[in-house]
Amino acid sequence: MRITDLLSTESIALDFPVENQTQVIDKLISLQVTHGNITDVAAYKKAIYAREAEASTYADCGITVPHAKCNCVTKPSLAVLRPKTPVQYNPNDAEKSSLFFMIAVPNDNDLHVHLLARMMQMLMNKDFVAKLHTAKTPKEFLSVIDAQEEAQFGDESIMKEDTSVSTGYRVLAVTACPTGIAHTYMAAEALDKAGKKLGISCKVETDGAGGTKNVLTNAEIAACDGIVIAADKNVETARFDGKPVIFAQVDDGIHKPEELLQKIESGNVPVFHAQGGKPAEETQSESVGHTIYKHLMNGISHMLPFVIGGGISIALAFLFDDYAIDPKNFGMNTPIAAFFKTVGGAAFNYMLPILSAFIAMSIADRPGLAVGFAGGILAMTGTNFLGLASGDATGISGGFLAALLSGFVAGYLVKFLEKITEKMPKSMDGIRPMLIYPLGGLLCIGIVMCAINPLMGLINSGISAWLNSMGGVSKVLLGAILGGMMSVDMGGPVNKAAYVFGTAALASGSFDVMAAVMVGGMVPPLAIALSTTFFPKKWTPSERRNGIVNYVMGLCFISEGAIPYAAADPLRVLPSCIVGSAVSGALSMLFGCTLRAPHGGIFVFPVVGNPLMYVVALAAGSIVGAVILSLLKKTRTDVV
Known part of the structure; x- marks a missing residue:
């Protein structure tokens, strides 16, 4: 089967006057009907609009490809x-758009996926597209397509391509971000939309x-062409052994x-x-940073979760207590x-060991968990x-910084133990993870932490004293x-640096810093x-x-x-949001607002210290950011 088998001169309209999407779709459907393969025009039209609601079918270079699968279509066709x-x-x-190709296929047929793929490959040829624009008659238009398809694909059938991937997904993906709240799902949506646009079946x-x-599933992994891992934290990858895998940042999943x-x-x-039942090092190069x-x-x-759940619970304790009974036991x-x-x-007090443990686990997999926890x-x-x-x-706690250091030291200590014991006899493989790694790692991290804790304690005390004396x-x-x-x-590295600083201050008892950080993060949306x-x-x-929707996201x-707004217009959106967030952060500090929970938005406002002025700080920064942004943005002439 070839593209010209799905077209006829009656299903091609050249230089036809249309002004908007509705007129385009109506005309294309009337052309599709000439094939005699659509039993319910209304149902097919509904399917076309449903597909457009998911994501625009605009491809590139002024070419749009509306398409739909529907039970009312008896055989594939093009218009x-x-x-x-x-x-x-x-x-x-x-x-x-200056060229529209509408595809109709039966509901039990995936031909459109491979038809789209073939068409996109052909339409990447600028000379071919230019000939389509200058064709005088439908017959000439068909001849141009036939000649290009012959040149690129010879006698290869579209259906032949289809048989090789007729089941399962062609590309699989995994998305993950550190907090697992926004970037994870934004990357998944972007990959899904890109797959539909390119005609590549994708599961995320x-x-x-x-x-x-x-x-x-294992069956999907076995059948796919390859896997994209767009993640800023470690995910389980051993299941992808033997498959082509791309390792990328979660931002790449959103933007690329x-x-x-x-x-x-x-x-x-x-x-x-x-290797060894756990992921090998990524094949793609990754920067140290x-x-x-x-x-x-x-x-x-x-x-x-330990900081949020524990912090809010502790804040509620102060909210429900009576200071007058015993101020020392408030x-x-x-x-x-x-x-x-x-x-x-019970949760908050173990935030540092958990931090250390999962840093170590990220580096050395499960053997690093116990060693990192002990170091924490x-x-x-x-x-x-x-x-x-x-x-x-007990001594002077090294706090957040010491826990960070112990996590990295523990992880790489276990990696070192793995390296120096990898040539031991195979018969001792069971002893390495059960005895050598935990015992050797525990003793080593104990020596390291006992040696450096006095210095880390001094640094932590110095930072706390500096914050309190400001x-x-x-x-x-x-x-x-x-x-x-x-x-x-x-949500990127700079945002996370501020957030980590706020969390570290929270662990040290400086609750005003966390309040400034959260209110600053609420302003942009x-x-x-x-x-x-x-x-x-x-x-x-x-x-x-x-x-x-941004009202909800900002308040949360x-x-x-x-x-999405910053990506579309960074020179106006980013400066406006930065100024607005800075105003809110400064006012939060000026008003002496405090926060014992590192997340939650308006849901933790009841446990904010000086909540009324905290709302004022948030409102002021949001309004300042909105006004600056609106002044910088140009008035659009294409909207009413």
Whole structure:
């Protein structure tokens, strides 16, 4: 089967006057009907619009390919429309369309996937497209297609391509970000849309905060062409042994989905091999900075539930207690307060060992977990050789920084033990993970942490004393810097650096820093939402509709809601959001607001210190950001 087998001169309209999507679809459907293969025109039209609702079928270079699978289609067919003047098919399409190809296939047929793939390959030839634009008659148009298809594919049938991939998904993907809240699902959606646009069947597994969803099966893995892993934390990869695998950052999944899918389909991706029952090192080169960032974020993402759940519970204890009963025992004076503080402490007090444990696990897999946890305990207690010599197992806690260090040291210690024992007799393979790694790793991390804890304790105490001694102006400046950092890349490394600093301050008892960080992160989506609401002529209809969602995302402290707007217009959106976030962070510090939970948005406002002024700080920054953004944006002439 060839493309010309699906076309006829009656199903091609050249230089036909149409002005919008509705007219385009109506004309193309009338051309499809000439094939006599559509039993229910209304049902087919509904299927076309349903597909457009998922994502625009605009391909590139002024070419759009509306398509639908429907039970009312008895056999595959094509229709072609070349409008008299280019048409803006969808508001968000990169440019107007000058060629339309509509595909109709039965519901039990995947021919459209491979037909799309063949057409896209042909349409990449600029000379071919130019000939389509200048063809005088439908017959000449058909001849141009036939000649190009013959030149590129010879006698190869579309159906022949279909048989090789008739079952399963051609490309599989896994997406994961450190917090598992926004980037994970944004990357999954981008990959899914890119697959539909390119005609590449794709399934995406998401490793988010709510657990793993849409899990890839062994059968799907065996049948696919390759796998894309777009993740900023470690995911389970041993199951992909023997398959072509691309390792990429989660941001690449959001911004470069088509490039990733096309690379898999190119066949130039290295085959991934697992070693010793656990993932081998990634075949693609990865910078040292990103490797460290990935390990750190693996620890942070596992630590957050302990900090959030425990921190909110402890905050509730102070909310429900009576300070007048015993000021020295505030938080434990009443039974309900004692309950919340005790339960909260059961989680919050172990945030440092959890952080250390999962950094180590990210580096050395499961053997690193116990060693990292023990290192985190030693970092938390500040245990050192001098204290042990006098019978004291506790010292000055090294805090967050010591736990970070212990996690990395523990992970690479276990990796070193794996390396030096890998040539032991095979008969001892069972002893290595059960005895050598945990015992040797535990003793080594104990020596290291007891040696460096005094220094880490001094550093941690110095940072705490510096934060506590900061005057009004200095604290306001710190709040402005941290708030602004939350908007620089909205979930990226700079944002995460500010967030990690806030969490570290939280662990040290500086609750005002965390308050400034969270309010700064809430501003970007809210500023954009306000601008789309009160300055609608600055935005497209689609941007205005999506702006409403940003109210929810901003109030929930999901900064990533602003990413699509920042990506589309970074020179205006980013400076506006940074200024707005800096204003909110500075005001939060000025008003003395505090926060014991590192996440939650408006849901943790009841446990915020000075909540009324915290709302004022948030509103002020959001309004400032919205006003600046609206002044910078040009009024659109194509919207009403």
